[in-house]
Amino acid sequence: MVRPPPERHRLLERQLRKARNAAGQIDVGLLLDMVSAAYSEQDESRSLHDHAMRLMSAELSQLNAAVRSEASAEARATEERLYALLEAIGDGVIVLDGHSNVIAFNSAAEAMFDRRRADVVGLPFVELGLTSHGDIAHFIVEKMQESNTEVECQRPSGEAFTAEMTVALMTVDRQDRAVTLWRDITARKQSEGALRQARDEAYAANQAKSDFLATMSHEIRTPLNGILGTAGALATTGLNPDQSQMVRVMLESGDLLTAILSDILDLAKIEAGRLELESAPFEPHAVLGSVIELYRSSAETKGLQLVAQLGEGMRMTALGDVARIRQVLQNLLSNAVKFTAEGSVELRAWLEGEDGEGAAHQLNVEILDTGCGVPPEAQARLFTRFSQADSSTTRRFGGTGLGLALCRELVGAMGGDIGMLEREGGEEAVRAAAAADYDVVLMDIHMPVLDGLAATRQIRALGGRRASTPIIAVTAEALPEQIERARRAGIDNHVTKPIRPDRLLEALTETLCPPANAAPKRAIAS
Amino acid sequence: MKATVMRWSGAAWKALDGAPAPAAADLVLWFAAPSLAKDPELYDALRRNFPVAVIAGCSTGGEIIGNEASDQSAVAAVVSFRHARVRGMRADVAPGGSITDLGARLARTLAAPDLKGVYVLSDGVMVNGTALVDGLTSVLPREVVVTGGLAGDGADFQQTRVGLDAPLSPSAVVAVGFYGEGLRMGWGSAGGWEAFGPERQVTASEFNILLELDGKPALQLYREYLGAAAAQLPGSALLFPLVIRPEPGSAYDVVRTIVGVDEARQALVFAGDVPEGWSAQLMRGSPDNLADGAAEAARQAGQDGGDGDSLALLVSCIGRKLMMGQRVSDEVESIAEVLGDVAMLGFYSYGEICPHGFTGACTLHNQTMTVTLVREAA
Numbered sequence: 001m002v003r004p005p006p007e008r009h010r011l012l013e014r015q016l017r018k019a020r021n022a023a024g025q026i027d028v029g030l031l032l033d034m035v036s037a038a039y040s041e042q043d044e045s046r047s048l049h050d051h052a053m054r055l056m057s058a059e060l061s062q063l064n065a066a067v068r069s070e071a072s073a074e075a076r077a078t079e080e081r082l083y084a085l086l087e088a089i090g091d092g093v094i095v096l097d098g099h100s101n102v103i104a105f106n107s108a109a110e111a112m113f114d115r116r117r118a119d120v121v122g123l124p125f126v127e128l129g130l131t132s133h134g135d136i137a138h139f140i141v142e143k144m145q146e147s148n149t150e151v152e153c154q155r156p157s158g159e160a161f162t163a164e165m166t167v168a169l170m171t172v173d174r175q176d177r178a179v180t181l182w183r184d185i186t187a188r189k190q191s192e193g194a195l196r197q198a199r200d201e202a203y204a205a206n207q208a209k210s211d212f213l214a215t216m217s218h219e220i221r222t223p224l225n226g227i228l229g230t231a232g233a234l235a236t237t238g239l240n241p242d243q244s245q246m247v248r249v250m251l252e253s254g255d256l257l258t259a260i261l262s263d264i265l266d267l268a269k270i271e272a273g274r275l276e277l278e279s280a281p282f283e284p285h286a287v288l289g290s291v292i293e294l295y296r297s298s299a300e301t302k303g304l305q306l307v308a309q310l311g312e313g314m315r316m317t318a319l320g321d322v323a324r325i326r327q328v329l330q331n332l333l334s335n336a337v338k339f340t341a342e343g344s345v346e347l348r349a350w351l352e353g354e355d356g357e358g359a360a361h362q363l364n365v366e367i368l369d370t371g372c373g374v375p376p377e378a379q380a381r382l383f384t385r386f387s388q389a390d391s392s393t394t395r396r397f398g399g400t401g402l403g404l405a406l407c408r409e410l411v412g413a414m415g416g417d418i419g420m421l422e423r424e425g426g427e428e429a430v431r432a433a434a435a436a437d438y439d440v441v442l443m444d445i446h447m448p449v450l451d452g453l454a455a456t457r458q459i460r461a462l463g464g465r466r467a468s469t470p471i472i473a474v475t476a477e478a479l480p481e482q483i484e485r486a487r488r489a490g491i492d493n494h495v496t497k498p499i500r501p502d503r504l505l506e507a508l509t510e511t512l513c514p515p516a517n518a519a520p521k522r523a524i525a526s
Numbered sequence: 527m528k529a530t531v532m533r534w535s536g537a538a539w540k541a542l543d544g545a546p547a548p549a550a551a552d553l554v555l556w557f558a559a560p561s562l563a564k565d566p567e568l569y570d571a572l573r574r575n576f577p578v579a580v581i582a583g584c585s586t587g588g589e590i591i592g593n594e595a596s597d598q599s600a601v602a603a604v605v606s607f608r609h610a611r612v613r614g615m616r617a618d619v620a621p622g623g624s625i626t627d628l629g630a631r632l633a634r635t636l637a638a639p640d641l642k643g644v645y646v647l648s649d650g651v652m653v654n655g656t657a658l659v660d661g662l663t664s665v666l667p668r669e670v671v672v673t674g675g676l677a678g679d680g681a682d683f684q685q686t687r688v689g690l691d692a693p694l695s696p697s698a699v700v701a702v703g704f705y706g707e708g709l710r711m712g713w714g715s716a717g718g719w720e721a722f723g724p725e726r727q728v729t730a731s732e733f734n735i736l737l738e739l740d741g742k743p744a745l746q747l748y749r750e751y752l753g754a755a756a757a758q759l760p761g762s763a764l765l766f767p768l769v770i771r772p773e774p775g776s777a778y779d780v781v782r783t784i785v786g787v788d789e790a791r792q793a794l795v796f797a798g799d800v801p802e803g804w805s806a807q808l809m810r811g812s813p814d815n816l817a818d819g820a821a822e823a824a825r826q827a828g829q830d831g832g833d834g835d836s837l838a839l840l841v842s843c844i845g846r847k848l849m850m851g852q853r854v855s856d857e858v859e860s861i862a863e864v865l866g867d868v869a870m871l872g873f874y875s876y877g878e879i880c881p882h883g884f885t886g887a888c889t890l891h892n893q894t895m896t897v898t899l900v901r902e903a904a
Contacts (some may be wrong), residue, residue, distance in 0.1 A: 011853055014594070034852065041851035044755070048765060049810060051753045056723040056808075063724055 091183035311350030343370030527902035532599035556583035556602035558872035587844035588874030602627025606743035610706030628708030629661020643711035646674030650876035655890035674877035675841035712899035714826025718819020745791030763846030783892035820857035824864035
């Protein structure tokens with residue numbers, strides 16, 4: 001409000017008026033008293049206000065300090081909670097504000113970068129020289145898209161290390177924040193490098209071995225040919241029976257050695273990546289037929305029936321490497337004839353795939369025999385090098401142990417697959433159990449296959465007295481769930497391989513002569 | 527209407543301008559310093575002069591006549607209306623009785639279709655002004671202007687007196703009703719004080735007794751702020767009125783002044799309620815600011831213009847007088863400058879009654895200058 005300036009001194013005017021007596025004269029003493037009183041009123045009033053303002057200032061600054069300390073205590077508490085969280089993270093955590101200044105740096109980051117929190121908080125990240133990347137803000141935005149980024153970092157000592165960085169952008173109290181997580185992956189990178197180097201070295205060593213074998217095979221083959229040629233010539237020179245026998249052994253051994261060398265050479269070629277497959281037209285029917293005929297005489301000599309079942313379409317023209325196909329089939333057929341003592345060897349072949357011009361077809365060949373079979377534990381090793389089903393086999397049947405491994409490599413190179421299927425006599429056991437009364441059946445169940453379990457189920461389904469013949473499982477492994485599965489199939493008891501007589505006796509006793517006072521398990525279960 | 531103001535000379539009532547008093551007066555309002563208020567001769571002289579007038583008056587903390595504030599005097603306004611009528615009612619404060627009920631009773635007695643305004647003079651130490659106004663306004667329609675004030679006892683707060691058609695006596699409340707279509711009742715109220723320091727919360731109070739501010743004894747805060755002037759409590763507490771609001775920043779604010787202290791409870795007694803939970807802030811004044819406030823009140827009261835004779839009834843707060851000292855007349859002169867040639871009479875009070883400037887609802891004020899401008903259409 002704007003006051004009009006008083007034209008005169010209002011108060012003094014009043015004081016003069018009041019000091020005037022009835023005669024119109026001014027009582028100077030009274031006037032001075034009034035003026036003095038007005039001054040002292042003014043002084044008192046001013047001192048009261050001064051005092052009040054001082055008090056108020058003190059009050060307000062106290063309030064201000066209280067508010068500030070409350071606010072800063074709250075901020076401190078929040079910060080402490082945040083740090084407690086960050087400390088709990090094993091990875092290095094560096095939080096940057098919107099200007100890429102460091103606002104948090106946890107203990108793991110201190111250890112990783114060998115920098116103290118107090119020395120880095122508040123400073124621009126780019127000036128710390130923690131990483132080889134100058135423009136961290138740009139870098140962070142760029143790397144936002146990637147979950148893990150490898151960053152080259154360095155410590156004040158100059159020591160370099162590699163860190164994996166993950167970044168997350170967030171807004172805290174309307175402030176932009178970049179939270180970066182750092183993990184030192186130098187050791188991992190080193191072990192990865194070492195692994196790579198070891199692998200390369202092993203590969204190189206293998207290559208050297210293959211090269212060596214290929215070279216050696218060639219080098220051995222030359223003098224071997226000389227020996228075999230000479231021995232062949234020797235055989236025609238009218239030897240006595242003992243000498244002929246010795247020359248024959250020499251020739252057979254030489255042939256075996258030649259075959260071994262040939263297989264080694266092939267494997268070495270494959271390993272060295274130098275196997276070259278031809279792609280020429282051929283008729284599968286003719287190729288298979290001619291291979292079968294190769295083994296006709298040896299099969300007949302052993303009294304084996306040799307059967308070929310060639311399906312439709314086998315007379316079409318196919319493209320492939322006939323020599324290699326023949327090599328695989330000969331290997332398989334020779335094994336079948338070799339390892340089958342009686343019965344038959346059968347070759348079945350058929351084509352699978354779509355009809356039509358240029359359509360890809362798959363040639364399936366199955367060779368079945370009634371031979372001794374291969375125990376399951378040996379099946380896995382069957383197609384690996386230098387191994388036979390039983391190391392004693394070599395002594396009985398001969399062979400290099402390279403044949404099937406070579407077959408697998410060749411078939412694989414042709415884009416195919418090779419394996420074996422077991423067809424055991426489960427059925428035989430069921431027939432036997434149905435035909436006669438047995439006190440107990442020891443059922444060899446190859447747990448992973450469950451054939452023994454299927455046989456057990458069939459015996460239990462026979463009906464009549466023989467369906468309840470006690471069955472004890474003979475297993476290689478006995479995991480609780482497998483035993484449970486066996487029990488559900490109808491197995492009464494089990495013994496684990498290798499069979500120990502005392503355990504077998506115990507199992508027989510448990511199964512055949514259960515304690516008289518044993519309560520039925522069903523009762524317990526209910 | 528015709529209005530003349532008179533002063534007690536010590537033996538007789540004399541018109542301020544020397545003119546003879548009107549012979550037939552309808553209303554006489556008079557205000558006397560505590561020492562003169564006890565003297566029955568002042569009333570008797572008025573009654574002799576104005577046998578049929580309604581005569582209402584009270585004791586004061588200072589008197590206002592013309593454009594000057596005075597002490598140790600008695601002043602009166604004599605009014606004769608052309609058409610308007612007045613009617614007075616008196617009620618006595620019963621120990622333990624409800625002041626709100628008393629106010630409502632008075633209002634019911636005065637209520638009439640042509641009632642334009644009610645001028646209230648109340649005992650200033652026995653009556654909670656807020657309760658009295660609540661009672662009056664609970665009955666009266668909003669358009670009836672209720673103004674007036676609480677009687678004073680200098681700066682002593684011991685005993686106040688009020689009277690209607692009789693010498694002044696303690697524990698009375700008098701209400702004068704103004705009737706007539708030609709009447710205009712203008713009103714204005716302003717302080718000129720400024721709030722300072724932190725906003726505090728009323729943490730403990732009982733009606734008009736303030737026990738604690740921000741959990742600390744209220745008296746202690748005043749003692750600290752008054753410093754040496756604390757020796758003059760309760761009078762000196764008037765130097766720091768309290769502005770209270772329902773909540774910090776609220777536009778509805780009321781100024782409260784202290785009328786007593788309760789040493790035993792470390793409490794302050796106010797002329798009106800100080801509700802618990804409200805926000806409170808100390809105020810300070812300066813003579814210039816208070817005079818500006820008074821001028822603002824005069825502008826509010828006179829804003830609807832008007833013609834012919836009029837009477838300005840001023841009720842100002844004893845606290846303002848205490849603060850302004852010899853310069854207290856500045857505020858009366860400020861009003862005279864605004865209203866011009868108007869008969870002015872008034873007193874320094876323990877509480878002013880006037881509608882609130884913001885809400886328009888009648889309420890009890892403290893530390894304000896309130897102006898009631900009574901006019902009658904020619």
